[in-house]
Amino acid sequence: MQTEASAPLLVLWDIDHTLIDAGTVLRPAYAAAFHRATGIALEQPWRFDGRTELAAATDALRAHGLDPGDGLLGVFTDVLVAELRNRAGELAADGHVLPGAADALTAVGTVPGVRQSVLTGNLYPLAVLKMTVFGLAEHVDFRLGAYGDDALERTDLPAHAFARTERHLGRRHSGASSEPCRVEGTVTDTAGRPVPGARIEVWEADEDGRYDVQYDDGRIAARAHLFTDDRGHYAFWGITPTPYPIPHDGPVGALLxxxxxxxxxxxxxxxMVTAPGRRRLVTHIFVRGDELLDSDSVFGVKESLVKDFERQPPGTPAPDGRAIDGAWSRVPFDIVLAAEGT
Ligand SMILES: [Fe+2]
Structure with a gap:
């Protein structure tokens, strides 16, 4: 199936430090909530580093010798939401909307076919609270977003937003459909140390062997970018690659x-993978067993780039809990970035 030409373009905004600066109220609120929920004082100031709240709260509880699986995680997040709701006035007084944010939301909101929501590490109630307190809620459709209580890994959040958009708007939003493929790995330097915050751009052809730019309807499909987490890890859902012909209607065709x-x-x-202080890496990976490996038209195949795309039969649970109707595949791909200037 192809993306419907009429499908909306989904714009997902981060909240903190993209749209708003929440000011100084957050740290004392997290400390108070932690103490109220656990009876233990929070030893270190809460780290706001872009992780999902689920991951941050889980790590904080564990760091204090507490078991987040014992119902405590839910208690803490409930108390935290209550704490910040109580401090909404303080939040409004101390924080502010970042320059240009409201104008940007307004401008994007006037583009035909665009729907706006948020993709944020905040718990859903806190995302709504912050956007409301700062007068930005009217611009976004919260039903289509993804939140810090959806997943431990931030890289898993886009799939939640796409699934919600499909559910609420009744259209697929993944751009290109084919057999889903889970791609994941770690980006490290040449000494094996993780590279957090590396930018990974990915793109591939759809099941008809065409890239989105080869269609004339302006679609954006089967391409995305994401960032590694603080352990250098990344994961995303693409589609199992399929073969395609390079354009061969001109001199290239005659040459071939x-x-x-x-x-x-x-x-x-x-x-394409980039990170500060590292050499840019542009590469591609191939599917082991593909009968075209020996006859690739641009001689791009190298054995080290041929990967095992492991087929998962229908019914195999997805690692992020995503509901998948049929078979899917998964491929591990670890990436090593050389230092700049080497
Ligand atoms: Fe390609």
Missing amino acids: AATGRSPMRASHLHF
Whole structure:
């Protein structure tokens, strides 16, 4: 199935330090909530580092010798929400909307076919609270967003937003459909140390062997970017790559014909990975077992780039709990970035 030409473009905003600065009220509120929920004083100031609240709260409880699986995680997050609701006046007085944020939301909201929501590490009630307190709630449709209580890994949040958008608007939003493929790995330096915050851009052809830019309807499909977490880990849902022909209607076609070569490229998934102080890596990975591996039209195949895309039969639970109707695949791909200047 292709993306419907009429499907809306979904714009997802981060909240803290993108739209608002919540001021100084958060740290004392987290400390108070932690103490109220556990009876223990929070030893370190709460770290606001972009993780989901679920991950941050889980780590904080564990760091204090507490078991988050014992119902305590839910108690703490409930108390935290109550604490911040009580301090909503303080939040409004001490925080502020960042310059240009309201204008940007207003401007994007006037673009035909665009729907706006949030993708944030905040728990859902806190996302709504902050957006409401700062007068920005009217711009976004909270039903379509993804929140810090959806998943431990922030990289799993887009899939939640897409699933909600599909549920509420009745359209697929993943752009290109085919067999889902879970791609995950770690970005490290050459000494094996994780590289947090590395930017990973990925793109691939759809099940008809075409990239989104080859359609004339302006679609954005089967491409995305994401960032590694503080352990250098990344994960996303793409589609199992399929072969496609390079354009062969001009001189390239004549050249291929003259040399007796096929225009087909072996199935692959493109990556471009960047991080401060590291050399940019542009590469792609291939599907082991693809019969075109030996005849790739642009000679791009290297053995080290051929990966096992493990087929998962229908009914196999997805690692992030995503509901999948049929079979899917998964591929691990660890990435090493060399230092700049090497
Ligand atoms: Fe390609």
